[in-house]
Structure formats: C-alpha cells, structure tokens
Amino acid sequence: MNSDNAARIVKRNNVKVVGDGSRVAMMAHGFGCDQTMWRFLMPLLEQEFRLVLFDYTGCGQSDPNCYDRDKYHTLHGYAQDLIDVCDALSLESVVLFGHSVSSTIGIIAASQRPEMFAEMVLICPSPCFLNYPPDYHGGFEKADLEELLNLMDKNHVGWANYLAPLVIGENNPEEMTVMLADSFCSTDPMFLKPFAKATFFSDHRADLAACGVPCLILQSGHDSLANQGIGEYMAEHLPVASLNVIDASGHCLHMTHPQQVMAAFRQFSRVL
Amino acid sequence: MVTDLHSREIMQVNAYIAELVGTEKMDLTGASITSLLSKASLIFMESYVYPSLLDMGIHSELQLTVMTQNEQRIPIVANIRFDGAQSLYWSIFSAVERDKLYQELIEARDQLEQQAIRLSELASIDPVTSFLNQRAAQTKIINVLAQTQRVPAPLTAIMFIVDQRLDVQQQLGQAVADGLLNNIAELLRPSFRAVDIVSRWNDSKFLIMCYDATVEDTQILCDKLQALAATVMVDGKKSSLSMGLISVSVTPRDPIQLLDTIISKADAALYISQASGGGQTVVFEH
Structure with missing residues (x-):
C-alpha cells in the first residue's frame, strides 16, 4: 500500500498505536463500542506489545465521510477495515483481540489473509445469534432481533443526523462533514443500525472451518448474548481452538475481568 | 431499583416496579434482571x-421493554447510574404513550427513507433501458479503476450502439425507438455479471x-450480445450492434x-465498426 493510501486508512479508522513491546496486538472493538473500551485491558498488555487500536468506519471517531452503506451492510466490509489497517501499518503475524462481533470479523479476515494473524483471542464470540433448531441455539429468534432494531431506533433519536443526509444528499460532503463531525458517531443510528443488522442477523458458522489461525475462545459463564453452547460449538468447528470459560456474568470480559482475560491469554500463548 | 452489575441480580425494588410487572416486591428481589427484560x-x-455504564458511569432516558408476569410487554424509560x-441504581417509569409517539416517528422516517432511496434510484437509472445513466456509471467506473490500481485485475x-435506432427514430418516432432499445436491453441484461458496470x-451509445x-x-x-440483438426484428430485418472493445x-x-x-x-x-458497415465488434489493441 502506498503512503497516501496508508495515511487515508489511518485517518479513516482513527488508528492509534501505543506501547513499545516487540510483538503487535490489534484490538478490535465490538458492536456499539469503540477503541476506548480497551482501556481496562491496555495497561496489562502495553509492556509486552505494541498495541494497534482503531475504530471501525462508522464507529467512535472514525471518518464518517468514508462510510459506504453498501460496503458495511455485511461483516465483510468491517473485515476489510481490519485488513486495510494491517496493510496500512505493514503488519503481519499480529495477535488479534476481538470483542464479540469482532471475533467473527477476525475469523473472516483470517480466512482471507491468514498470514496477518498469529493468534486470535475471541472475547465472548458468537458466529450466529439466531436459533437454527435442532442443531444450533444462537439464543434469539428473528422477532427478538427485529425488536432490537426497533428499540435501537427508539433509543437513538438522532433524527437530525439521520434525516439530514437524506435531505442534503450524498453529493455535499462538506455539509456532511460539519454536521457529522459534531456528533459522536458510535451513537449515530445511520451507522449503528446497519452494523446491528450485519452483527445480529448474519450467520457465519460456515466461516469457522476456514480459519487456520489458533484461537482462544474466552466465554463468560453467564452471558445472555452468547450461551455456553456457542463457545462449545465454536471450539468444535474452528480447526485450532481452545475454550476457556471465565466465571463471570456479562458480555464484556475485557472490561469487567481484564486480569482473568490476560491470565487465560498467557496460558494459551505458552501452550502454543 | 438496585441491581448488581456482576451477578445481574435485583437487590432492591420498589412497589411501583412490582406493580408495573404484575408481581410482588419479594418475588423480584433476588431474581435476575434478565428475567424482567425482553x-x-x-x-x-x-x-x-x-x-457505556462501565465507561461513563451513567446512562439517561433509556427506552427498554419489561415483561409482565402475563408475558405482556411494557415500554419503560430508565435512568441508570453505576456507583463505580x-x-x-435504576430510576424507572412506564412509557406507553411515549413509545407510541416514537413508533409513529419511526414509521414516518422509514417512509421518508424509502422515498429517498427511490429518488436516488431514479437519479441514477436510465428510464428507457434501466441501465445506469452516465453519472452513476462514471462514479462506479472511477471506483473500479481506483481499486484496480491497488489490486490489479x-x-x-x-462501447456499442444499436445500428437501427437512428433510422427507427427518424421514420417511426422517439417512442418506437425507445421501445427498440428497451427490448434489446431486456434481452442483453441476463448476459451481464453482477460486477459488470x-x-x-449517452443518447445513442x-x-x-x-x-x-x-x-x-x-x-x-x-x-x-450480437446474437441476442439479432433476434429483435426491425421492419423485417434483424437488429445489429456496432461494438468497440478495448x-x-x-x-x-x-x-x-x-x-x-x-x-x-x-x-x-x-x-x-460503424464505418465498416456495423454489426461487428472491433478490438482496439493499443
């Protein structure tokens, strides 16, 4: 990638590099979050790793003018962001920490560019949130997820931000820039809702088998979004995987139990 | 209401919330918050x-849905504060009317969005052939060229014209000429791949x-494409295409x-191709 393109990607995805360790860890945030959510885990990693933090396009402080509705309507668009950031920084053999949907995004990216990743730490992952009885219980029915989108609409009454692009049109980037620069993009429904659809309505179970990168699956003992059966399913279908269930509640182990996440990662790395 | 962040357990609840979900305070205390929410x-x-609570410590005016003992859904609004x-600490009130208003707003917005998509389609599609117009094609081609500069392919x-179109237009009028283009476009369309632009x-090309x-x-x-176009008859003769390929x-x-x-x-x-009598493909090598 030439330097102009690399600079464009760094700006687009608000890429930050911290720490001065010899290895590189890439931190990929989950749905509804941004890179700031890694701040609980970062102090435990930055001695040993150079940490690459970024926001997916449409999240956090990414450049909203780079958002492409077609590209980001599936997780492949977000996987391309991951690959682009690695290419922009000429990274290979990174350790990917992916929270929730970023685990699936990482698996997609690894199937396209296996040399980019040495290990992947999948925190509270789920390749599919929908139930497909009798073999797979993602935890939710389609009606639950439809209701989720409706609930998101009601909680992000960013009407002005949502309606203005429809009225302004797509050919007035300057007006868009001013308007969107004033908003915190991770709560902008224009970007968040397609991400929710791509996250919760997709089925990436078939991608698991194509991931040759060793994966540590970190599951929470009590997680309403990803039940234990999902962790077991992933461990069974990923070619190289180890499942570790942490005795905790919730879906954000990297925020609530960073020490345990780190201990499990060290143990996994030692075995590798 | 007070809940435990880690165990998700309801530690304290008041009579208002118990009444809202049709149960007793004692039945909710010690239960999981997950059993209360849709x-x-x-x-x-x-x-x-x-x-965001872990990050910011507070979340205001959240709209959620609680489930009653009879499996009914009640919209609520909650302010939640994390003690660190x-x-x-939850402050909850029923939001049935507010929910109705928001639902109406969402429906109005969805209609507007559909209209905007439709307008955008109209602005990028040629009405006669339903192919892209020049403006839309130009944007897509430039993107493909930029992408190909990065990843070679x-x-x-x-570039082609329908050889008979001009004569048809002059002799039979615009509507018949448009009908000819529409027929040929419909015949050719299945031959293109999704990645073809x-x-x-313009009017003729x-x-x-x-x-x-x-x-x-x-x-x-x-x-x-030539073979398909030849199946359309104009004034008893087969249609043909003049094509330049590069x-x-x-x-x-x-x-x-x-x-x-x-x-x-x-x-x-x-x-x-046209100068040679039409109905053929000329390849431009360099």
Whole structure:
C-alpha cells in the first residue's frame, strides 16, 4: 500500500498505536463500542506489545465521510477495515483481540489473509445469534432481533443526523462533514443500525472451518448474548481452538475481568 | 431499583416496579434482571448499555421493554447510574404513550427513507433501458479503476450502439425507438455479471466496463450480445450492434483522466465498426 493510501486508512479508522513491546496486538472493538473500551485491558498488555487500536468506519471517531452503506451492510466490509489497517501499518503475524462481533470479523479476515494473524483471542464470540433448531441455539429468534432494531431506533433519536443526509444528499460532503463531525458517531443510528443488522442477523458458522489461525475462545459463564453452547460449538468447528470459560456474568470480559482475560491469554500463548 | 452489575441480580425494588410487572416486591428481589427484560432489551443492555455504564458511569432516558408476569410487554424509560463498584441504581417509569409517539416517528422516517432511496434510484437509472445513466456509471467506473490500481485485475470496456435506432427514430418516432432499445436491453441484461458496470452512456451509445475479464473473455460476451440483438426484428430485418472493445491498461494516473482515455479509445473502435458497415465488434489493441 502506498503512503497516501496508508495515511487515508489511518485517518479513516482513527488508528492509534501505543506501547513499545516487540510483538503487535490489534484490538478490535465490538458492536456499539469503540477503541476506548480497551482501556481496562491496555495497561496489562502495553509492556509486552505494541498495541494497534482503531475504530471501525462508522464507529467512535472514525471518518464518517468514508462510510459506504453498501460496503458495511455485511461483516465483510468491517473485515476489510481490519485488513486495510494491517496493510496500512505493514503488519503481519499480529495477535488479534476481538470483542464479540469482532471475533467473527477476525475469523473472516483470517480466512482471507491468514498470514496477518498469529493468534486470535475471541472475547465472548458468537458466529450466529439466531436459533437454527435442532442443531444450533444462537439464543434469539428473528422477532427478538427485529425488536432490537426497533428499540435501537427508539433509543437513538438522532433524527437530525439521520434525516439530514437524506435531505442534503450524498453529493455535499462538506455539509456532511460539519454536521457529522459534531456528533459522536458510535451513537449515530445511520451507522449503528446497519452494523446491528450485519452483527445480529448474519450467520457465519460456515466461516469457522476456514480459519487456520489458533484461537482462544474466552466465554463468560453467564452471558445472555452468547450461551455456553456457542463457545462449545465454536471450539468444535474452528480447526485450532481452545475454550476457556471465565466465571463471570456479562458480555464484556475485557472490561469487567481484564486480569482473568490476560491470565487465560498467557496460558494459551505458552501452550502454543 | 438496585441491581448488581456482576451477578445481574435485583437487590432492591420498589412497589411501583412490582406493580408495573404484575408481581410482588419479594418475588423480584433476588431474581435476575434478565428475567424482567425482553430479549431485545437484554441484547441492547449487554452490547451497548453495560459497556457505556462501565465507561461513563451513567446512562439517561433509556427506552427498554419489561415483561409482565402475563408475558405482556411494557415500554419503560430508565435512568441508570453505576456507583463505580458493583451496584447499578435504576430510576424507572412506564412509557406507553411515549413509545407510541416514537413508533409513529419511526414509521414516518422509514417512509421518508424509502422515498429517498427511490429518488436516488431514479437519479441514477436510465428510464428507457434501466441501465445506469452516465453519472452513476462514471462514479462506479472511477471506483473500479481506483481499486484496480491497488489490486490489479484485467479490465475491458465495450462501447456499442444499436445500428437501427437512428433510422427507427427518424421514420417511426422517439417512442418506437425507445421501445427498440428497451427490448434489446431486456434481452442483453441476463448476459451481464453482477460486477459488470452497464450503462447508457449517452443518447445513442452504451458503455460496459467488465471487471476481471480479458479481451478474449469479453469477445465471447460481445458475440453473445450480437446474437441476442439479432433476434429483435426491425421492419423485417434483424437488429445489429456496432461494438468497440478495448483492453483497459490501468496506469497509476488520476482515474478521471484514465476514464477519458478509455472513452476516446472505445469510441475510436466503435467508429471503425460503424464505418465498416456495423454489426461487428472491433478490438482496439493499443
């Protein structure tokens, strides 16, 4: 990638590099979050790793003018962001920490560019949130997820931000820039809702088998979004995987139990 | 209401909330907050609200849905504060009317969005052939050229005209000429791949950009298009296409300049085809 393109990607995805360790860890945030959510885990990693933090396009402080509705309507668009950031920084053999949907995004990216990743730490992952009885219980029915989108609409009454692009049109980037620069993009429904659809309505179970990168699956003992059966399913279908269930509640182990996440990662790395 | 952040257990609850969900305070105390919320609310809490509470410590005017003992859904609004240790303090009130208003707003917005999509389609599609118009094709081609500069792939372009169109227009009028183009476009459409950019470039010319296709691949496509067009009869004679086919060499230039070069080369090839009597494909080699 030439330097102009690399600079464009760094700006687009608000890429930050911290720490001065010899290895590189890439931190990929989950749905509804941004890179700031890694701040609980970062102090435990930055001695040993150079940490690459970024926001997916449409999240956090990414450049909203780079958002492409077609590209980001599936997780492949977000996987391309991951690959682009690695290419922009000429990274290979990174350790990917992916929270929730970023685990699936990482698996997609690894199937396209296996040399980019040495290990992947999948925190509270789920390749599919929908139930497909009798073999797979993602935890939710389609009606639950439809209701989720409706609930998101009601909680992000960013009407002005949502309606203005429809009225302004797509050919007035300057007006868009001013308007969107004033908003915190991770709560902008224009970007968040397609991400929710791509996250919760997709089925990436078939991608698991194509991931040759060793994966540590970190599951929470009590997680309403990803039940234990999902962790077991992933461990069974990923070619190289180890499942570790942490005795905790919730879906954000990297925020609530960073020490345990780190201990499990060290143990996994030692075995590798 | 007070809940434990880590165990999700309801530690304290008041009579208002118990009444709202049709139960007793004692039945809720010690239960999991997950049993009180709809599944959609649960996903929203776990994926969005809990992380932001851990980060910011407070979340205001959250709209959620609680489930009553009779499996009814009651919209609520909640303010939640995190004490920094393990407790979450909830202030909850019923929001049935507010929910109705928001629902109406969402429906109005969805209608507006659909209208905007429709308008955008109308602005990018040629009404006679339903192919892209020049403006929309130009944007897509420039994107493909920029992408191909980054990740090389063979590209070809075809410029063609329907040989009989001008005569039909002069003798039988615009509506019949449009009907001819529409018929031919419908016949040709299934032959294109999703990655091909197919456009009505101007009144008389069509431009097709074929991604990841060699001249040999595209020559086969041109033969197929010629054969399909020949099935449409005009005044007792077969229709035909004059086609110019070029291989696009993607140099590291501004894609807009590159597009200008593509157009002039494809035009030149098309001109030779027309000058030779039409109904054939001329390949522009360099």
